[in-house]
Amino acid sequence: MDQTVIAPAPVVEHERAHFPEGLTLDCGMTLAPVEIAYRTYGTLSEARDNAILICHALTGDQYVAETHPVTGRRGWWERMVGPGRPIDTDRFFVICSNVLGGCMGSTGPRSPRGASDAEPWGTEFPPITIRDMVRAQHALVRSLGIEHLFAVVGGSMGGMQVLEWATTYPEMVKAAMPIATSAFHSAQNIAFNEVSRQAIFADPDWHGGRYWEAGVIPARGLAVARMMAHITYLSEDALTRKFGRRVRKSDGTPNQPCSGGSLSMFGEIFEVESYLRHQGSSFVRRFDANSYLTITRAMDWMDIAAESDGDLADAFAGTRTRFCVVSFSSDWLFPTSQSRTLVRALMRAGANVSSVEIETDKGHDAFLLDEPDFDRTVRGFLSGVAEHADLPARVRGGAG
Amino acid sequence: MRLDQRLIAGMITPGTRVLDVGSGDGSLIDHLYRTRGCDAQGIEIDMGEVTRAVAHGLPVVHGDADHDLAHYPDNSFDYVVLQRTLQAVERPREVLRQMLRIGEHAIVSFPNFGHWELRLKLLLNGRMPNTAVWNTPWYATPNIHPCTIRDFLALCREDGYRVHEWMAVDEEGERAPWRRSIRLANLFGEQALFLLGKGRSASRGARLKRS
Numbered sequence: 375m376d377q378t379v380i381a382p383a384p385v386v387e388h389e390r391a392h393f394p395e396g397l398t399l400d401c402g403m404t405l406a407p408v409e410i411a412y413r414t415y416g417t418l419s420e421a422r423d424n425a426i427l428i429c430h431a432l433t434g435d436q437y438v439a440e441t442h443p444v445t446g447r448r449g450w451w452e453r454m455v456g457p458g459r460p461i462d463t464d465r466f467f468v469i470c471s472n473v474l475g476g477c478m479g480s481t482g483p484r485s486p487r488g489a490s491d492a493e494p495w496g497t498e499f500p501p502i503t504i505r506d507m508v509r510a511q512h513a514l515v516r517s518l519g520i521e522h523l524f525a526v527v528g529g530s531m532g533g534m535q536v537l538e539w540a541t542t543y544p545e546m547v548k549a550a551m552p553i554a555t556s557a558f559h560s561a562q563n564i565a566f567n568e569v570s571r572q573a574i575f576a577d578p579d580w581h582g583g584r585y586w587e588a589g590v591i592p593a594r595g596l597a598v599a600r601m602m603a604h605i606t607y608l609s610e611d612a613l614t615r616k617f618g619r620r621v622r623k624s625d626g627t628p629n630q631p632c633s634g635g636s637l638s639m640f641g642e643i644f645e646v647e648s649y650l651r652h653q654g655s656s657f658v659r660r661f662d663a664n665s666y667l668t669i670t671r672a673m674d675w676m677d678i679a680a681e682s683d684g685d686l687a688d689a690f691a692g693t694r695t696r697f698c699v700v701s702f703s704s705d706w707l708f709p710t711s712q713s714r715t716l717v718r719a720l721m722r723a724g725a726n727v728s729s730v731e732i733e734t735d736k737g738h739d740a741f742l743l744d745e746p747d748f749d750r751t752v753r754g755f756l757s758g759v760a761e762h763a764d765l766p767a768r769v770r771g772g773a774g
Numbered sequence: 775m776r777l778d779q780r781l782i783a784g785m786i787t788p789g790t791r792v793l794d795v796g797s798g799d800g801s802l803i804d805h806l807y808r809t810r811g812c813d814a815q816g817i818e819i820d821m822g823e824v825t826r827a828v829a830h831g832l833p834v835v836h837g838d839a840d841h842d843l844a845h846y847p848d849n850s851f852d853y854v855v856l857q858r859t860l861q862a863v864e865r866p867r868e869v870l871r872q873m874l875r876i877g878e879h880a881i882v883s884f885p886n887f888g889h890w891e892l893r894l895k896l897l898l899n900g901r902m903p904n905t906a907v908w909n910t911p912w913y914a915t916p917n918i919h920p921c922t923i924r925d926f927l928a929l930c931r932e933d934g935y936r937v938h939e940w941m942a943v944d945e946e947g948e949r950a951p952w953r954r955s956i957r958l959a960n961l962f963g964e965q966a967l968f969l970l971g972k973g974r975s976a977s978r979g980a981r982l983k984r985s
Contacts, residue, residue, distance in 0.1 A: 698828065717836075718842070721846055722847060724846070724850050726815060727833070727835050728824075728828045728834055728835055729824070729835045729837075730821070730828050731821055732825070733821070747825050747829075750829035751825060751828050754831045755831065758828075758830070758831020758832060758833070
């Protein structure tokens with residue numbers, strides 16, 4: 375990719391919760407202070423029983439259902455969350471926070487090391503786990519005066535957080551909806567993450583992770599990482615349907631390798647290349663490379679069974695949470711087979727579990743896209759649990 | 775809801791835990807939850823049906839009788855229901871064993887292959903019988919393990935299950951009048967419905983007589 379000038383992202387003041395006492399992490403270190411950036415939608419009921427926590431994926435953030443203040447784009451799950459939507463903000467109080475280690479306002483590698491030290495953490499940010507992210511969310515939820523979550527919902531890495539919630543704070547979670555996810559990160563997924571990381575390390579602008587000192591960002595490496603990852607979010611059918619073998623014809627050159635013209639041999643010839651390059655270059659504007667490294671590593675550590683001596687069912691033993699496990703037929707990053715492993719462990723644990731595989735050609739990203747059966751599943755599952763819990767269809771009163 | 779589903783629901787004590795194996799659109803578990811206060815869950819092989827049921831707020835997991843019952847813990851349900859499916863599973867004996875491992879009771883219904891019409895058609899035509907209940911040709915039928923009421927009773931005896939209740943049911947699910955005689959039920963019942971329990975039955979005659 376050509377070195378292009380990266381327009382700086384606008385400076386935005388995010389809504390944050392402060393935890394001066396910090397958090398003790400799985401690695402044993404105490405990270406303090408900790409700040410968690412978050413957004414809420416809807417009204418908390420008087421009984422404080424209608425809160426749904428949404429957990430975002432690797433490159434998502436807290437701006438679920440509103441125009442993003444940095445990118446100016448729609449909220450990443452605006453079609454799912456809002457008044458009258460499947461996650462209905464007329465009924466539920468929705469919370470979403472930027473993960474620990476992220477770069478949209480929560481404490482992460484770009485944050486200063488401490489009050490007296492303005493130097494960013496960079497690569498010395500402590501290694502965090504998905505459970506550490508969940509601990510930070512737990513602190514946030516409690517600081518909002520909420521003792522029980524009606525539901526925790528999330529896709530991909532967000533689904534990993536859902537599972538950590540259900541095993542770490544089972545008594546707090548009435549319903550759990552892990553979507554397009556797994557209870558462990560597979561060797562293939564670790565391998566993809568490793569390629570992403572090596573792409574960043576290979577960028578001359580990486581500067582050993584202290585790129586801020588040189589006033590640059592490893593934009594090319596991060597863009598390559600994003601491009602590669604983006605392929606894994608789609609499916610062969612989806613790529614074929616969207617791009618096929620179509621070539622870019624903006625300058626009218628014919629569809630031949632030796633036609634001369636203005637396109638060089640390694641320029642953007644095929645539309646799929648152009649699409650990926652756009653994905654890469656728009657990503658680096660909003661995402662910090664060290665955050666990408668920290669969070670991908672947290673995903674790699676994910677293995678809930680290992681936290682219970684190797685038996686996934688033990689991790690959920692005695693759970694009273696109602697689960698709805700959703701997968702997508704063309705998702706090869708978190709395939710249905712991994713969801714089935716999870717579902718069978720939940721069955722062995724005697725959990726109340728529903729499972730649905732949505733038929734689609736859109737791949738892993740399907741959970742973010744228009745899938746009517748998926749919408750119906752989310753709406754139906756939440757309504758079913760709400761009926762069990764006698765939750766009214768609209769918020770009554772407010773917790774103030 | 776079919777009439778025989780009402781008969782099944784009538785066998786289930788309110789407020790109990792129920793697993794419906796092959797729950798279809800979830801109408802039985804919905805009925806049990808709403809009218810009998812049961813904690814009812816379903817397991818269904820057809821993903822379209824699973825999606826419809828979950829979209830209606832019912833807890834249904836995608837899976838099948840042959841492969842997925844083994845994952846449930848012992849005694850995790852009061853009742854495990856298998857409607858009109860036993861004849862279509864790969865290993866009916868194992869499915870029954872699993873049902874009575876994970877449930878205190880099993881409720882099983884199946885089409886009766888001993889019905890007089892089937893016997894007569896096979897006798898007269900020498901061809902696989904084709905009736906309203908058995909209406910797919912031999913090469914296309916999913917019903918790979920048909921049995922008669924007496925065959926089923928013999929298996930229950932062999933595997934030591936208690937028959938708490940039994941009845942013959944017609945195709946619409948209406949209860950048939952053959953209550954006293956197994957042989958008459960086996961001749962005239964289109965469907966059979968059994969409530970089974972764990973443990974060896976003491977005396978066949980005493981157990982089978984309906985109260």
